[in-house]
Amino acid sequence: MKCYECAKNEKDSDVLGICIVCGRGVCKDHLMREKIPKWDGEYDIKLSCMGDSCKIKDMQPMLKIVCTPCHDALIGNQ
Template identity: 75%
Template sequence: MKCYECAKNGKDTDAVGICIVCGEGVCKDHLKREKIPLWDGEFDVKLRCMGESCKLKDVDPQLKILCTKCHYALVENN
């Protein structure tokens, strides 16, 4: 599998992960891997906290891979 963002720019880069939100293959330059809360539901995502600053007892942060676009969207909606 190749990185979707690199392919759009004419590069041939192997993907090292898949975004858990949109499913795009991403290389190491186009991914974010950090702790994010577990999600309930398919696409109805509502975050209460993000990353290491998450201190809510009812939110279980897990390391997940996101493409840079989805990561930006989730951070903006936090």
Template identity: 35%
Template sequence: MLKCYDCLEDNKDSEAVGVCIVCGKGLCMEHIKQVEFPMKGGYPLPHVTLKKELPRMMCRECIDATLGEDMCV
């Protein structure tokens, strides 16, 4: 079974419920965060904004690195 990477760094043993879409590390419910991105479809043009945002799972480190600390998640 996949273990939570962040918990293992703290000498805890927790099962992962998902993986970060950026770095790929396994995360438990305590460490995984859902981030909704507005998605655009169409290649190369025209770009169409999808009617519903798609949820993505990320770790706190990748949220801070890609979206910045100003994001509310």
């Protein structure tokens, strides 16, 4: 499988992970592996905290792989 983001730029890179939000295959240059909170629902995602600063017991962060566009959307939605 080839990286979706690289393919858009006419490059050829092998996939190292799958984004948990959109399902795109991404290479090492286009993936983010960070602590993000667990959410309920499919597309209407509302986050109440992000990263290590999370004080809500039910929203403990987990290391997950997301592509760079989804990462930017998650960060912009906090």
